[in-house]
Amino acid sequence: MLRTLIIGLGHSGAGLHLTVLRKLRAARQWDAAFDQAPVVAVDPRAHAITVGPDVRVAASIAEAAELLDPARTVVHVCTPPTVRLELLRELAGLGFRNIIVEKPVTTDLATLAAILNLAYAEGLRLAVVAPWLASSLTARLVDLVTTGGMGTLRAIEIHQSKPRMGRSLATDGHPTAFDIEPPHSLGVCLRLAGAARLADARLSDMTIGSTVIPNMGSAELVLHHGTATSRIVSELVSPVRERRIELDFDRGHVIGHYPGSGDDHYAHLHVAADGRQATREIFPDDALTAYVRDTYRGFLRGEDFRTELAIGSQVVELIAEAKDLCLTGAEAARVS
Structure with missing residues (x-):
């Protein structure tokens, strides 16, 4: 089973990803990919957000890494696409490898190249949200x-x-x-x-x-x-x-x-x-639910998601x- 870390509790993180995760975790009898331990979340505005008893808010990603086993955790990166590179570097340095990134991966070609180099160098399994x-x-x-x-x-x-x-x-x-x-x-x-x-x-x-x-x-x-x-x-x-x-x-x-x-x-x-x-x-x-379910299963099977990342990269290049x-x-x- 896999634990969950959500970074960013805005519209995507709290409104979409957390909602889908609650649905999937409630159906654990049909899918054992989702650990029932509380979701860990990081967001500087978390003190003003009602998250519920099934979410534990950490003050930083470093603190979240102490609460989780990074190797058995899926990170949902729900921050704006303009601030992804340094965040991914920090996650890689703390041992996180299974990462779902909200679309688009980023918004410019130079940052895209840096993210791809980081993913290949650190062995990151980057799944770009594509419901x-x-x-x-x-x-x-x-x-x-x-x-x-x-x-x-x-x-x-x-x-x-x-x-x-x-x-x-x-x-x-x-x-x-x-x-x-x-x-x-x-x-x-x-x-x-x-x-x-x-x-x-x-x-x-x-x-x-x-x-x-x-x-x-x-x-x-x-x-x-x-x-x-x-x-x-x-x-x-x-x-x-x-x-x-x-x-x-x-x-x-x-x-x-x-x-x-x-x-x-x-x-x-x-x-x-x-x-x-x-x-x-x-x-x-229910495309987003299907996407998150299939992605967690893919992480458990050890998939590298390079085909999906290639499509996400082509999208960034064309845009x-x-x-x-x-x-x-x-x-x-x-x-x-």
Whole structure:
């Protein structure tokens, strides 16, 4: 069994990871990967957060290492992506090796290279949070692509919309809208259509009354794969939530909806193939729970997660290229 250390008790750490862990730990009779000892957490704001009796708050990572056996512990790194490198160095120095990192791994190529060098030098098993890759909907989409019943995949269109004004005003841990939702969908595009090159990118500001938050309004990516083109649109000032994916094949069209929030874990799939009656399905899709469960099992089996890390790295590289394309032009316009 594995113990748990959560670093960062914000939206991801307390709202998502801890919630999922409680669900999985409660189902111990079906899964022995999760030790029932209290979760250990580190967060400078922990004194102001209600965590419950199943969580023990440590004052520092060093203190947490004294409460745990690092070799039998999974660390959930739920800090902003801009402050990961030094944290990973500290964890490695204390003997922690099994680490789940919230997406994206980081936000720039230089830091990505340093993190990869650290992981290989220290033998870190870095699993980048990718619930959409563990999603039941994604699995069905992969089957549709690989079985070839509708011909070759030609296009992927993904729309990710949600209202994120309050969190954008309160925090600055994510530099642009590219760093919020696109890492989820970009991984799916790479899984479905293979390696990609960036064709175009757009970025806009978030405007709330007289307040402007640069580069946090919307983001768009266009990618060229071997036989398909992907387009991802993320809107952070939308009044509604939507996570929609559409696939165009030679002989069919598919529309899928990922669960829009954590309170209703169901996905929708509509398949229209030439010569066949269209089908519609609704099915359970608790992707983050499945991802955490499978990752703990992988740590127990000794997996190194290099394939997943490679996808996470490609996501950072493509987003960095998109930022460069958008922000370089924006800076030039300001100077002129």
